Amino acid sequence: MFTEEEKEAFYKILYKRRDIRTFLPNPIPDESLQNILTAAHHAPSVGFMQPWNFTLVYSDEVKERLAWAANKERRALAIHYEEEEEKESDFLALKIEGIKESPLTICVTSDPTRGGSHVLGRNSIPETDSLSTACAIQNMWLAACAEGIALGWVSFYKKQDIRNILEIPPHIDPIALLSIGYTDDYPNMPILQTANWEKRRELEELLYVDTWGNNRTNMD
Numbered sequence: 001m002f003t004e005e006e007k008e009a010f011y012k013i014l015y016k017r018r019d020i021r022t023f024l025p026n027p028i029p030d031e032s033l034q035n036i037l038t039a040a041h042h043a044p045s046v047g048f049m050q051p052w053n054f055t056l057v058y059s060d061e062v063k064e065r066l067a068w069a070a071n072k073e074r075r076a077l078a079i080h081y082e083e084e085e086e087k088e089s090d091f092l093a094l095k096i097e098g099i100k101e102s103p104l105t106i107c108v109t110s111d112p113t114r115g116g117s118h119v120l121g122r123n124s125i126p127e128t129d130s131l132s133t134a135c136a137i138q139n140m141w142l143a144a145c146a147e148g149i150a151l152g153w154v155s156f157y158k159k160q161d162i163r164n165i166l167e168i169p170p171h172i173d174p175i176a177l178l179s180i181g182y183t184d185d186y187p188n189m190p191i192l193q194t195a196n197w198e199k200r201r202e203l204e205e206l207l208y209v210d211t212w213g214n215n216r217t218n219m220d
């Protein structure tokens, strides 16, 4: 079992972890990177299929092209924000700078064919392969935080653009682009909350008892 200090450290990492969009150019030490990747590889996965791969992108030229793909999508999304002076779209632009600034971008992919056609559990709910890969990414996020390293998740891109740039086969799913590196700006609160975009909902409102929608507070 874990000591009180160990438990405290675990929850501290959990609550301190943030999505980051500004990075310093300093390289990530090999040991830290290995710890982060090994943490990912210890995530749970449906039928233990371990559908993930991690493509480490160091090349400035390739990062430029990934940023181009994200920027193209940002401009497409901007149509939805026209009436709000493209505030949201400008906000996403920071993420694109993050891809170019950070010393490393990791493309995390999911291979739905790994383990053959009979992966236990995935037969019923096919998207459990992507969900398993998301668990791996969360492990990376927490491990990076423990290593004092920042990580930002980018998911606005057309998958086909990312496949073309990174030469990913058509059946492989590019789940995330992760910008990773040191930062001098690790906020205490989600950046979207500071920007008055969204705030954390009350947990109590999300808890139901016995049937969907039956709030615990209604039971008194």
Ligand SMILES: Cc1cc2nc3c(=O)[nH]c(=O)nc-3n(C[C@H](O)[C@H](O)[C@H](O)COP(=O)(O)O)c2cc1C
Pocket (backbone or CB within 6 Å): 017, 018, 019, 020, 092, 095, 153, 154, 155, 156, 189, 190, 191, 192
């Ligand atoms: C599945 C997923 C996709 C995300 N995609 C993006 C993205 O495309 N752009 C972005 O700015 N942040 C993205 N994020 C980060 C969220 O905006 C961020 O996690 C959220 O605002 C809460 O902030 P926190 O992670 O600092 O607690 C993504 C997060 C998740 C879990």
